[in-house]
């Protein structure tokens with residue numbers, strides 16, 4: 001099933017643009033005004049996760065010149081997992097984070113640790129054939145295994161809860177879920193999924209909104225900040241990590257050592273460089289801007305629900321996302337706060353409008369939550385490719401990057417760290433499978449790129465509305 005198939009962009013975009021205002025709704029704004037406890041915007045220090053984090057990580061600012069085997073730029077999960085895997089194998093690793101470790105997407109996301117890829121497996125089947133598609137499928141399961149084994153081996157307290165589900169938002173989406181179920185079970189031999197019809201779904205999600213559910217018991221959800229901080233605490237013992245240490249320039253040297261400048265002052269010399277800056281990688285390699293686009297996605301956290309209300313809305317405590325192109329995603333925390341996200345935007349957002357519309361979605365999904373207080377609202381940026389497949393590559397033999405997880409990076413960033421580390425060590429088979437997936441490229445002229453993608457998102461909103 002292709003959920004956000006940008007390849008089908010085209011004729012509908014203009015219609016979508018013109019009609020988009022039809023679907024924004026203000027009918028819940030009065031209620032929203034009453035239930036907001038604190039109105040927060042985008043800043044990562046104002047998320048539910050920041051309020052409930054169970055550890056803090058103290059790291060220095062780089063204040064000297066250093067040399068190392070591998071310099072990792074970016075302290076999200078891609079960077080931390082790469083640094084950890086290499087340091088564990090004896091490499092001298094320096095990790096440089098511009099702001100705070102896991103202060104961006106990795107520490108503020110929806111917490112869903114998901115199977116497969118945003119583009120759907122048939123994209124890989126069509127492009128590369130069944131053999132490679134099956135390898136990519138098993139790598140996606142490996143991504144989840146890495147998260148689970150990190151939690152276990154490093155004893156990370158991040159509230160793992162098994163189970164995620166794709167909920168059919170329209171009747172015909174259920175037919176697509178049936179098809180996906182058949183492909184997963186028959187073609188990929190996956191035994192961890194169940195398909196539920198409308199009445200069965202109603203017993204698993206306390207909402208009348210859905211026509212069916214594809215439930216996956218192998219995937220799950222976590223407190224992403226606690227996970228990322230837990231992993232970073234281990235990494236800190238083995239690699240040199242620095243915060244508030246922004247890489248301001250990199251002089252790549254094809255045949256020798258790379259030179260990085262930090263905060264405009266200090267130098268790090270490295271034999272290998274790993275770019276793990278998500279949508280900001282292109283600052284160091286402009287050609288990467290053609291491969292991904294930045295989007296923002298929005299999240300609310302309610303106050304802690306009573307046990308009976310929590311049980312009424314999600315009795316088996318799975319995480320859910322729906323089958324639309326611009327979807328909602330939600331889950332309960334261990335303390336029964338509902339984390340409810342969605343409303344992806346491209347370009348400069350109208351944040352109050354998105355907040356209203358997200359709250360409207362929340363109440364439409366769970367009318368029984370009207371009056372429940374919303375304690376946090378935040379948004380963050382991630383990168384996506386136009387084919388919705390992740391984008392891994394090398395700039396030179398000794399410069400690696402991974403980006404464009406397209407909203408599914410919580411598991412995939414861990415896999416990226418593992419396979420970039422393997423490739424640097426000399427085992428690049430898995431990395432090369434990903435590197436062979438070429439994204440659809442788009443102009444890197446910011447204004448044109450944003451206009452194109454924005455039109456695309458209007459188009460998909462319209463598709464969700466009318467189809």
Ligand SMILES: Cc1cc2nc3c(=O)[nH]c(=O)nc-3n(C[C@H](O)[C@H](O)[C@H](O)COP(=O)(O)OP(=O)(O)OC[C@H]3O[C@@H](n4cnc5c(N)ncnc54)[C@H](O)[C@@H]3O)c2cc1C
Pocket residue numbers: 073074075076077078079096097098099100101102103104105106107108109110111112113114245246247248276277278279280283297298299329341379380381382383402403405406407408409410411412413
């Ligand atoms: C609100 C939200 C909800 C999401 N929900 C989910 C979900 O439920 N499930 C899922 O699978 N995925 C989800 N995602 C996506 C997922 O969080 C990301 O794909 C993943 O965390 C990307 O990890 P990363 O390490 O590559 O990037 P990031 O976490 O963005 O880290 C990049 C780091 O690089 C640093 N950096 C940038 N420039 C420099 C520089 N010049 N020098 C040094 N450091 C620099 C940044 O400060 C940042 O810390 C969500 C994303 C968001 C924003």
